[in-house]
Amino acid sequence: MRRMTRNEFVRFDVSGIRRLALGLLAVVFLLGGCAGGAKNSVAVRHYVLEYPPPAFPGLEKASESIRLEPFSIARTFGTTAMVYRSKPFVYGDDAYNRWKIKPSAMISDLLLRDMRSAGLFAGVFSGNDVKSGDYTLGGVIEEIYEQEERDGGRAVLALSVTLIDRSRREPGRPVIQKSYRSVQAMEACNAEAMARAVSKAMEALSREVILDTYQTIRGNGDPAPGTDSPRGLSAR
Numbered sequence: 001m002r003r004m005t006r007n008e009f010v011r012f013d014v015s016g017i018r019r020l021a022l023g024l025l026a027v028v029f030l031l032g033g034c035a036g037g038a039k040n041s042v043a044v045r046h047y048v049l050e051y052p053p054p055a056f057p058g059l060e061k062a063s064e065s066i067r068l069e070p071f072s073i074a075r076t077f078g079t080t081a082m083v084y085r086s087k088p089f090v091y092g093d094d095a096y097n098r099w100k101i102k103p104s105a106m107i108s109d110l111l112l113r114d115m116r117s118a119g120l121f122a123g124v125f126s127g128n129d130v131k132s133g134d135y136t137l138g139g140v141i142e143e144i145y146e147q148e149e150r151d152g153g154r155a156v157l158a159l160s161v162t163l164i165d166r167s168r169r170e171p172g173r174p175v176i177q178k179s180y181r182s183v184q185a186m187e188a189c190n191a192e193a194m195a196r197a198v199s200k201a202m203e204a205l206s207r208e209v210i211l212d213t214y215q216t217i218r219g220n221g222d223p224a225p226g227t228d229s230p231r232g233l234s235a236r
Contacts (some may be wrong), residue, residue, distance in 0.1 A: 069132030097191030155197030
């Protein structure tokens, strides 16, 4: 058998090392892609708010209708990622536990559902019905996050709403400008507990917003007693 010369051996050795390196890189790439795909498809979970529409038994239906404008949201919380506050000035996003849709759209949809279910108004229209409604209700989501504390997490939800009278001699006059805030204790330190606590907060705020709106409309556009308070709900 002919022996390889020194130059032939060197060329063979370099070529073999290159093939081995390329093979290892291909394996690493494939394994990394599988792991990444599994992580993205399995680890990320999506949540929505769930609670029954609040009921208002014994209240007479108003003769006026209302249009609900889509709520906007403070930029700090305008993301589908769940936001947490670990300490003053420090906020973070949970990339693997997210809201199914942006909180502004989710809360707008829920309030529209609740106002229709309440049966307190002659009609409840969405923002797409631009020519409908004697009153217009709009607002801003000022806060929606988890407050991390030593004794457990708390879900914070704050809304600011404005009710505009479109039926009087001065159409466009705001008759309510009010802020609402609810803080709910979380049963555990996880995303599901946060979604449950924010749901309780939204249920409480929805009831308060609807009742204030109804009482103002029933008072011929004059704010009901107590609606000039800077805060609708204290922490609970």
